[in-house]
Amino acid sequence: MAIQSREGAGVATEIGESILISGSLEGDEDLTVRGRVEGNVRLTRTLIVEASGVVKADVAVKDAVISGVVVGNVTATDSVQITADGRMVGDIAAPRVIIVDGASFRGRVDMGDVDAARHDGAGAKSLPRPAGKASSSAARSTQLARSSARESGRPASPPRPPAGSSAPLPPLMAGAKKRVILKKGKR
Amino acid sequence: MANTVIGSSIVIDGEISGDEDLVIQGTVKGKISLKESLIVAGSGVVEADIDTQNVEVAGKVTGNINASDRVELKSDCRMVGDIKAPRILIADGASFKGNVDMDVGKGR
Numbered sequence: 001m002a003i004q005s006r007e008g009a010g011v012a013t014e015i016g017e018s019i020l021i022s023g024s025l026e027g028d029e030d031l032t033v034r035g036r037v038e039g040n041v042r043l044t045r046t047l048i049v050e051a052s053g054v055v056k057a058d059v060a061v062k063d064a065v066i067s068g069v070v071v072g073n074v075t076a077t078d079s080v081q082i083t084a085d086g087r088m089v090g091d092i093a094a095p096r097v098i099i100v101d102g103a104s105f106r107g108r109v110d111m112g113d114v115d116a117a118r119h120d121g122a123g124a125k126s127l128p129r130p131a132g133k134a135s136s137s138a139a140r141s142t143q144l145a146r147s148s149a150r151e152s153g154r155p156a157s158p159p160r161p162p163a164g165s166s167a168p169l170p171p172l173m174a175g176a177k178k179r180v181i182l183k184k185g186k187r
Numbered sequence: 188m189a190n191t192v193i194g195s196s197i198v199i200d201g202e203i204s205g206d207e208d209l210v211i212q213g214t215v216k217g218k219i220s221l222k223e224s225l226i227v228a229g230s231g232v233v234e235a236d237i238d239t240q241n242v243e244v245a246g247k248v249t250g251n252i253n254a255s256d257r258v259e260l261k262s263d264c265r266m267v268g269d270i271k272a273p274r275i276l277i278a279d280g281a282s283f284k285g286n287v288d289m290d291v292g293k294g295r
Contacts, residue, residue, distance in 0.1 A: 016191035023201010
């Protein structure tokens with residue numbers, strides 16, 4: 001009976017390989033998953049999905065380290081890391097997203113700050129004259145992209161480049177889109 | 188080996204199943220079915236129907252227990268529900284309300 005050493009709130013919860021939990025799981029401590037968890041996971045600390053672990057759930061945590069399989073959306077207040085063994089399908093929202101070489105991932109990445117920067121840059125200048133058509137169609141396309149990505153892990157999007165470079169992709173795409181709009185406007 | 192531990196701050200609402208020992212220090216509501224032992228530690232709270240081989244209760248359990256081997260209620264535990272198992276141990280100091288069924292009379 002390996003009861004973990006207790007150090008205040010630093011107790012670790014472990015879900016062993018043969019265990020299946022379906023439902024909602026909440027807590028204020030680190031959670032290590034070697035088995036399966038389905039449903040919802042909400043923690044104020046770190047979720048670690050080990051190589052044998054499978055999580056099919058919407059996850060809201062402080063940090064997530066994914067070495068196993070995660071299917072579902074992950075929201076982290078600090079960081080999400082997908083290691084070389086990790087496989088994930090779903091959207092990530094976190095200020096820090098680390099995807100290492102060898103990891104496999106399909107979904108959106110939202111680092112928050114990037115969004116703010118885009119609004120600052122696009123806001124005042126592009127609106128004055130030709131705003132109507134261009135910006136509304138742009139807005140529609142981003143909305144479409146968002147909703148399709150949410151519903152089914154972006155089936156319509158082109159194949160992704162190697163995982164290592166997918167984290168910084170959204171800002172680049174956003175920049176490209178902005179430039180196109182500006183050009184249309186001037187003509 | 189028990190390598191599954193539900194820590195004291197964890198709340199699970201749903202179903203847990205598996206083939207290994209499980210230690211609960213937190214809260215579990217729903218249903219638990221295991222092929223091995225369930226240990227409800229002193230800080231553990233379980234509101235669930237339990238279907239396992241062995242159960243050791245030191246915390247609080249509300250729900251029915253069906254064990255294929257034995258159930259042990261330790262002192263300071265609180266248990267409300269029915270227990271069905273061939274071997275049932277209730278320690279001095281345990282508090283328990285419910286039925287006990289040891290399958291008496293079925294020619295064991």
